[in-house]
Amino acid sequence: MRHPARSPLLVFGAAAFALVGTAVAPVVTASGAAPACTVEYSVTSQWDNGFQGSVNITNNAAAVSSWSLTFDLVGGQKVTQGWNAKWSQSGTTVTAANESYNGSLGTGASVGAGFLASWSGSNTAPTAFRLNGTACNVDSEPSPDPPDPTDPPDPTDPPDPTDPPDPTGGPPVLKVSGNKLVDETGATRRLLGVNRSGGEFMCVQGHGIFDGPVDDASVKAIADWNANTVRIPLNEECWLGLSHIKPEYGGANYIAAVKALVAKVKAHGMTPMLELHWSHGQYTGNSAGCSDVYASCQKPMPNMRYTPTFWASVASTFKDDGTVVFDLFNEPYPDRATSTATQAWTCWRDGGTCPGIGFEVAGMQDLIDAIRGTGARNPILAGGLAYANDLSQWLTYKPTDPLGNLAAAWHVYNFNTCSNESCWSSTLAPVAAQVPLVAGEIGENTCAHSFIDRVMAWFDARGLSYLGWTWNTWDCGSGPALISNYNGTPTSFGIGLRDRLRSLDG
Known part of the structure; x- marks a missing residue:
């Protein structure tokens, strides 16, 4: 999804930094x-x-x-x-x-x-x-004699403040089984929740890391909608700490902030979904979002220069945490650059030199290989063409995951081509019959929710997953904003998703 304008200029010239032991x-x-x-x-x-x-x-x-x-x-x-x-x-x-x-x-x-x-x-x-x-770091004082276990407790003693709290259940470890996502017990799990935009654009624009608060209270507000998943868009240049990113917003600082947000999401029992949104590579062809080589807008495809390295780093960071889901690339659109559907789908899967795209492309197979090369077993999502709205040949060009832990991602807004039940039944249903299907973004530009109500009804009837765009306090006229306050107050658009989630068991 495109984003409300922030700053038209990127901030460059970050000071070099030295590592200290x-x-x-x-x-x-x-x-x-x-x-x-x-x-x-x-x-x-x-x-x-x-x-x-x-x-x-x-x-x-x-x-x-x-x-x-x-x-x-x-x-x-x-x-x-x-x-x-x-x-x-x-x-x-x-x-x-x-x-x-x-x-x-x-x-x-x-x-x-x-x-x-x-x-x-x-x-x-x-x-x-x-x-x-x-x-700390000095001798501890001698411990007092242990209490006599035969002594009865004093009922007037206050509770011990060092007693740990009752544990809170975290999100499940997920895997693909047939066309379902299941937990460790084999129970089917749906991913239902929201996107939390900001990590893809704030850092590259030099404003910060996230847009708005990501403290515990704001994450709890998401859980209070009965959400069980939060999709977190990322920027590969910020994660990798490239030289034009301010050091306070890139590299180790950016990674630590993402890890902290993942921990908060998990602490409230929700599944974190990490997704590459903005990436490197100059594209000025049809439907270009910007002419900038840097990761300052949505590009038609990821690149071989940085994207496999990004995913190898992300996967290495979270490979021991099976609760984290990976979404390979936000909204591919090589179909806008190439002249035929065959060229577009081949570019999508295999990458390399793609007609109409001036940089070496990393295909979905390249990214899966980069993730699995780290030993990570996390579930992976791959969105199709036309900004992830076209899954018509997804099964034909499905990349190979040696673990069989691959699902399809799909995005829909009221202005997309595939935005009616007829298209969903003809192109989505065959995919959903073979692999898990996750609508990673659903939304509309009407400041209302009649369209997403139809999407959610279709997905609920089939036990499929969906996530609303987006948990940010933007004017809904410039982008589908679910909330007007980070305490969870919904917009007129967000009411539809909130009430639907609260009506479901999960």
């Missing part, structure tokens, strides 16, 4: 006793006036249900933002307090968090850390 504060163990907690502090990148830092906290004491780490930055550094913790600073003292999804820290458990900060003069590393008031 991990600095571990010395662990004092004169008596041989294990420290109550251990903290590893590192500066992972540094540039002219700023740096990225991280802490890895290990709790060696009793389990806690919440945590707060404090340390002093004595070189004049100022924390500007962070992730995986609530960061604040008073004078030289920095505090990182847990988020709602990572407060439980059992004995021997670890948690990591990162931040961006400014610096000048010196970037001295902190040497002392305290976790919930207890000094």
Whole structure:
């Protein structure tokens, strides 16, 4: 889907940065006793006036249900933002307090968090850390005698604040079975939810990483609609940290932000779907979204220069997490560049030199191979031609997945060619009979929901999956915006999806 205009100019000239090794504060163990907690502090990148830092906290004491780490930055550094913790600073003292999804820290458990900060003069590393008031990296105090198990409990004692909370069920590990997505028990699962746009365009435009808040409250608001899936569009240049991307919005910072959002989505029991939206490669032909070589708009196909590398990196990052789904490429449209359907579908599957496209194309097969080459077993979605609206020859040109864990993606808006029940029955139903079918984007440009009501009714009748575009507070006249506030207040368009999701069991 096209996006409301942000900035017509991209921001270039990002300062070069240097990688700095991990600095571990010395662990004092004169008596041989294990420290109550251990903290590893590192500066992972540094540039002219700023740096990225991280802490890895290990709790060696009793389990806690919440945590707060404090340390002093004595070189004049100022924390500007962070992730995986609530960061604040008073004078030289920095505090990182847990988020709602990572407060439980059992004995021997670890948690990591990162931040961006400014610096000048010196970037001295902190040497002392305290976790919930207890000094880390130093001998722990002798433990008191254990209680006598024969002593009856005192009914006046308050509850132990270190007791961990009840665990919250996360999303299922999914796989393809025939034409269904199933969980580890073999039960059929539908992907029903929303898109969360922003990660594809904010970074390349130099404004940030996400458009609007992605804190726990805003993610919970999605779950409150009874959504079970969140599709997260990405930008390959930002993930790879190319030189024209501001370092604070690219590379390690971008990856950490995506990982943090995935963790929040999972904490609310929803499936994260990671999708490549904007990619590198200059295209100025029919229906070009921009003339820019950079990933600043939708291109007709992904490219061999960066896209397989992007997917290999994403897959390596999440290959041990079977709850994450991969969507290869947002909306292919090689059919607008080539003269025949055969050329377009061949380009879609095989890539290479495609008529009308001036860069070497990465086909869907190339991307599947890049993902599977990492050992990742995650489910993969592949959208068809005509901005993913045409699946008429998807089965004929279906790429090969050695794991058989491949599904079809489809997008529909009221202005698309295949936007009626007759087309859906003739072109979608045959695909859905053989592989899982996911409508990754559904929407309309009317600021109402009569069209998506028809789409959802057709998909519900067949037990198929769909995701609304988009969980952003844009004017619905410039793009189908589901909400007017990140607390989940729906627009007149969003009411249709919200009420439908709430009426379903999942």
